[in-house]
Amino acid sequence: MRYAETGYNLEIDLSRGNIERVETDPKWTELYLGGLGTNAKILWDRVPPETEPFSPDNLLIFSTGLLCGTPAVGSNRTIVSTFSPQTQLMAYSMMGGFFAPELKYAGYDKVIFRGKSPNLVYVWINNAKVEIRDASHLRGKGAVETQELIRKELKDPNAQVAAIGLAGENRVFYASIEQGRSSASRQGIGAVMGDKGLKAIAVRGTKDINVARPTEFLELCNEVLKYIQWRNENPIKNVEPIFQGLGSPQEMAIIDEKWHTTGFMWGNARTRRKDFWNKEAEEQWKQTQESVRTRLISCYNCPMKCGALISVPGISNYMMKCYTKLTYTMAAMSDLEFGFRIAQRATEYGVDGYSTPQVIAFALELYEAGILTDQDMPGMPTGTEERFYWLLDRIVRREGIGDVLANGTHWAAKAIGKGAEAYAHNNIKKHEQLPLKLGMLNPVYFLMYCTGEKINITQIEGQFPQEPFAAKEQREEFVKDWLQVPDEKFKQYFLDWDPRGEHSNPYYPTIQATCEIVDWMERMHYIDDALGVCAGLSSFPLKPPYHMHNYPSFISSGAGIAMDEAGLTQVARRNRTLIRAVNIRKGMRRADEKPPEDHWRKRFPELEEKLLDEYYKFKGWDHQGIPTKASLRELDLAYVADDLEQRGIIRNEQG
Amino acid sequence: MSKVKKKVIKIDLEKCNGCRACEVICSAFHAKPQYSSNNPARSRIRIVRDPLRDIYLPVYAGEYTKAECSGKDKYVIEGKEYSECDFCRASCPSRDLFKEPDSGLPLKCDMCEDDPEQKEPMCVQWCLSDCLTYEEIEEEAEEKIKLEDVEIGLESLVDKYGFQKVMDAAARMTKKD
Numbered sequence: 001m002r003y004a005e006t007g008y009n010l011e012i013d014l015s016r017g018n019i020e021r022v023e024t025d026p027k028w029t030e031l032y033l034g035g036l037g038t039n040a041k042i043l044w045d046r047v048p049p050e051t052e053p054f055s056p057d058n059l060l061i062f063s064t065g066l067l068c069g070t071p072a073v074g075s076n077r078t079i080v081s082t083f084s085p086q087t088q089l090m091a092y093s094m095m096g097g098f099f100a101p102e103l104k105y106a107g108y109d110k111v112i113f114r115g116k117s118p119n120l121v122y123v124w125i126n127n128a129k130v131e132i133r134d135a136s137h138l139r140g141k142g143a144v145e146t147q148e149l150i151r152k153e154l155k156d157p158n159a160q161v162a163a164i165g166l167a168g169e170n171r172v173f174y175a176s177i178e179q180g181r182s183s184a185s186r187q188g189i190g191a192v193m194g195d196k197g198l199k200a201i202a203v204r205g206t207k208d209i210n211v212a213r214p215t216e217f218l219e220l221c222n223e224v225l226k227y228i229q230w231r232n233e234n235p236i237k238n239v240e241p242i243f244q245g246l247g248s249p250q251e252m253a254i255i256d257e258k259w260h261t262t263g264f265m266w267g268n269a270r271t272r273r274k275d276f277w278n279k280e281a282e283e284q285w286k287q288t289q290e291s292v293r294t295r296l297i298s299c300y301n302c303p304m305k306c307g308a309l310i311s312v313p314g315i316s317n318y319m320m321k322c323y324t325k326l327t328y329t330m331a332a333m334s335d336l337e338f339g340f341r342i343a344q345r346a347t348e349y350g351v352d353g354y355s356t357p358q359v360i361a362f363a364l365e366l367y368e369a370g371i372l373t374d375q376d377m378p379g380m381p382t383g384t385e386e387r388f389y390w391l392l393d394r395i396v397r398r399e400g401i402g403d404v405l406a407n408g409t410h411w412a413a414k415a416i417g418k419g420a421e422a423y424a425h426n427n428i429k430k431h432e433q434l435p436l437k438l439g440m441l442n443p444v445y446f447l448m449y450c451t452g453e454k455i456n457i458t459q460i461e462g463q464f465p466q467e468p469f470a471a472k473e474q475r476e477e478f479v480k481d482w483l484q485v486p487d488e489k490f491k492q493y494f495l496d497w498d499p500r501g502e503h504s505n506p507y508y509p510t511i512q513a514t515c516e517i518v519d520w521m522e523r524m525h526y527i528d529d530a531l532g533v534c535a536g537l538s539s540f541p542l543k544p545p546y547h548m549h550n551y552p553s554f555i556s557s558g559a560g561i562a563m564d565e566a567g568l569t570q571v572a573r574r575n576r577t578l579i580r581a582v583n584i585r586k587g588m589r590r591a592d593e594k595p596p597e598d599h600w601r602k603r604f605p606e607l608e609e610k611l612l613d614e615y616y617k618f619k620g621w622d623h624q625g626i627p628t629k630a631s632l633r634e635l636d637l638a639y640v641a642d643d644l645e646q647r648g649i650i651r652n653e654q655g
Numbered sequence: 656m657s658k659v660k661k662k663v664i665k666i667d668l669e670k671c672n673g674c675r676a677c678e679v680i681c682s683a684f685h686a687k688p689q690y691s692s693n694n695p696a697r698s699r700i701r702i703v704r705d706p707l708r709d710i711y712l713p714v715y716a717g718e719y720t721k722a723e724c725s726g727k728d729k730y731v732i733e734g735k736e737y738s739e740c741d742f743c744r745a746s747c748p749s750r751d752l753f754k755e756p757d758s759g760l761p762l763k764c765d766m767c768e769d770d771p772e773q774k775e776p777m778c779v780q781w782c783l784s785d786c787l788t789y790e791e792i793e794e795e796a797e798e799k800i801k802l803e804d805v806e807i808g809l810e811s812l813v814d815k816y817g818f819q820k821v822m823d824a825a826a827r828m829t830k831k832d
């Protein structure tokens with residue numbers, strides 16, 4: 001018997017309309033666990049680097065994580081993987097909600113799509129019965145609306161539906177996939193779904209998921225629940241409200257937005273408003289948020305309720321989570337009410353809440369600068385807020401200038417020319433980032449920004465505080481119950497880290513310590529993404545319930561795979577290296593590994609080079625960031641080494 | 656008059672976050688061997704949910720019923736529309752709720768009295784948002800016995816004469832009054 005996983009994938013060829021249920025190799029689970037790990041393996045094996053993201057040969061994988069569907073608290077992630085039209089690299093976006101567990105109960109670990117359907121279709125997975133159904137009547141329908149229509153059509157209110165909106169249908173490079181209270185938004189995976197002619201996937205399952213050692217597994221779940229309860233009652237001291245608790249950022253619960261509104265950038269990621277948050281703003285925003293927020297809601301089997309049902313008078317209800325609450329507001333230099341209003345339309349269209357407002361603000365800045373003119377924007381209204389709606393409507397339809405902007409700031413700037421490139425200033429590897437501009441280089445963040453395969457800081461960071469604590473006593477208090485550290489030395493790094501002086505950024509943490517901290521943070525993310533556990537309970541917040549010390553037992557008692565900390569570290573390294581290899585084979589090199597040019601005011605070119613050198617070495621990669629033959633072999637990735645060697649990417653002298 | 660302890664689960668709809676942890680743990684607790692598997696379709700508590708209309712309604716599995724009701728009323732509570740079935744605990748032919756997915760056998764909440772005896776029902780323990788809370792209340796025992804008497808009596812009449820005849824007789828008696 002297979003434990004935690006079902007042992008079966010669905011293979012759906014949309015060109016031929018062929019559906020197959022395929023048994024998977026349990027050896028793969030041992031090597032890569034599942035989720036992101038096995039997705040990467042499949043993409044490596046089956047999508048050659050020449051394949052264009054919009055080719056029928058590109059795959060689009062909807063995967064559960066290994067623990068999804070078990071009682072492990074918060075293990076509900078759907079990991080969607082493909083190749084991004086925007087970055088041309090591997091894209092993996094994840095969503096919470098209810099989809100992955102339902103897919104497991106239907107009897108599948110993954111759904112793998114290939115080909116392209118000639119007509120718009122949706123797929124209905126009802127336990128063993130799987131059909132491809134016509135979706136022509138859903139063309140142009142909103143992503144939220146589509147979920148509702150499909151549930152009605154199937155007469156199954158309990159079906160979980162993931163759908164794209166107009167943006168996905170029109171292959172907007174930052175189109176999202178929406179599902180209930182969640183979405184997989186980054187890197188344009190919704191565009192790949194649209195390119196495949198796939199409007200939605202609906203799933204319903206009523207089968208069991210088994211665990212290997214039930215009593216032990218449940219005991220672990222109970223411990224996690226108890227710890228969550230304790231953590232909720234004991235927020236972390238000496239940090240901003242956003243860092244105090246568990247969950248993905250509690251934006252729906254938190255009213256106090258001082259940290260975001262005064263620290264992050266407004267407009268096209270340029271304007272800092274240090275004095276924005278005053279009594280008046282607080283009053284007004286509190287009033288707005290409380291009047292539209294109908295209920296705080298959770299994902300499957302998690303008590304953290306990071307999302308909310310939003311009911312703005314006059315428009316239909318939708319659900320929101322996280323930082324989208326502020327992205328439109330801040331990009332348009334507007335207020336919270338505007339943010340909640342436009343986010344409804346954006347959610348129906350199915351676009352990424354990070355990239356979209358930045359693309360629009362970028363276009364408006366180009367217009368102010370005279371690089372885009374009235375000829376490019378015929379009929380554009382005068383107010384900024386109206387302009388946001390106007391541009392959003394054009395982008396998702398790829399109408400006029402919208403067609404250019406639909407490819408994101410990097411490609412749009414290239415197409416527009418006339419110096420537009422300087423305005424696309426907040427990207428890493430062609431992908432829009434959080435609008436954050438800071439003073440002093442932080443070495444840990446430097447490495448994460450440069451080298452993170454996810455190309456999205458919030459899904460790389462966590463665990464180690466973002467800033468040093470001012471007072472020694474505060475630090476001592478913090479490390480006292482820091483049981484999550486994989487090694488005691490991390491406590492010392494934090495204790496010794498000062499806001500100023502010799503032991504401060506950018507030279508402290510030392511290069512070696514920086515590599516180790518980054519390694520710990522990303523390790524946790526790679527484990528979460530393979531297991532399908534929400535980062536909000538593990539890799540993302542400070543002092544989470546899941547960590548290096550309890551994860552191995554979850555895996556061994558849940559999936560019946562012998563696992564210890566060393567073994568799990570090895571799996572995380574393997575997965576991390578495999579995804580790196582996928583991207584290296586796509587052409588990514590050291591020159592691409594840069595933070596946004598203006599992310600920090602104070603830069604240290606020499607130190608930065610050293611950081612990259614040492615980190616690459618630490619990882620077992622060469623000077624270009626290419627994994628060495630020896631390190632690949634050591635990770636059971638000899639087949640990767642052979643392929644890279646054949647292609648001349650790994651040179652023989654590397655050994 | 657003796658007093659008996661009665662187990663009550665209080666449901667505060669305002670506090671439900673829709674996480675379905677209650678379904679997860681109920682189905683795991685009742686798996687054989689215990690916790691060896693889980694499957695919300697087997698849970699004896701189900702969340703009737705319609706997230707976009709803000710409907711979250713935990714419902715417990717009650718008695719099995721052979722036939723569905725003829726008329727089904729609708730309730731509107733604070734602007735949200737519920738069907739009568741939404742509140743109903745029955746394992747009923749009209750729906751797939753509270754039935755074993757394979758065999759179709761009815762499921763019924765047993766207040767987690769399976770072994771080992773739990774200090775609180777499992778669904779309550781796993782509902783961290785306090786939507787479900789547990790209390791034991793003391794009740795006068797006699798009335799309950801009386802009710803049971805009537806039920807037993809009726810059941811035997813039904814056994815003897817058939818359900819329809821008993822109902823007809825009861826209808827005639829009501830008319831006489």
Ligand code: SF4
Nearest residue numbers: 299302304306534536
């Ligand atoms: S922590 Fe928040 S985002 Fe994560 S699973 Fe729980 S409710 Fe969902």
Ligand code: SF4
Nearest residue numbers: 671672674675677782
């Ligand atoms: S566990 Fe509680 S909050 Fe979660 S769905 Fe059940 S009743 Fe609602």
Ligand code: SF4
Nearest residue numbers: 723724740743745747
């Ligand atoms: S579910 Fe309940 S209310 Fe609905 S038809 Fe069946 S018995 Fe009647």
Ligand code: SF4
Nearest residue numbers: 681700764767776778
């Ligand atoms: S009380 Fe026990 S049997 Fe009843 S629904 Fe809750 S967990 Fe299930």
